[in-house]
Amino acid sequence: MQCQTVLPGTECTFWSKKGCIFEGSSCQNVIEACEGCERIVDGSIGPVCSVAPAPLAKWGQGLCNFATHQKVEIKTDDVKVNPLKASKKAAAGKR
Ligand code: SF4
Secondary structure (H helix, E strand, O other): OOOOOOOOOOEEEEEEOOEEOOHHOOEEEHHHHHHOOOOOEEEEEEEEOOOOOHHHHHHOOOOOOOOOOOOOOOOOOOOOOOHHHHHHHHHHHHH
């Protein structure tokens, strides 16, 4: 259903016939870590996230997985390949 309070007219899974069913009956504002993210939109309570109602919780376990301004860096240099296993895998693939 469409939100009627923070982002009026926006489809939201938390809006029901009884109103907003999210914790506290409202989205929460973005936090400092969100600064620069393209998903920030202006709501009636100030800047909010267009995909996550609780930005603070999105950052609780580290980097927000929806963030557009920061990405997880995966280091491939540290991956060590066991030459014996690699050789066996390659041989298995040739059958
Ligand atoms: S997607 Fe994540 S980083 Fe971006 S505004 Fe929402 S909560 Fe913040």
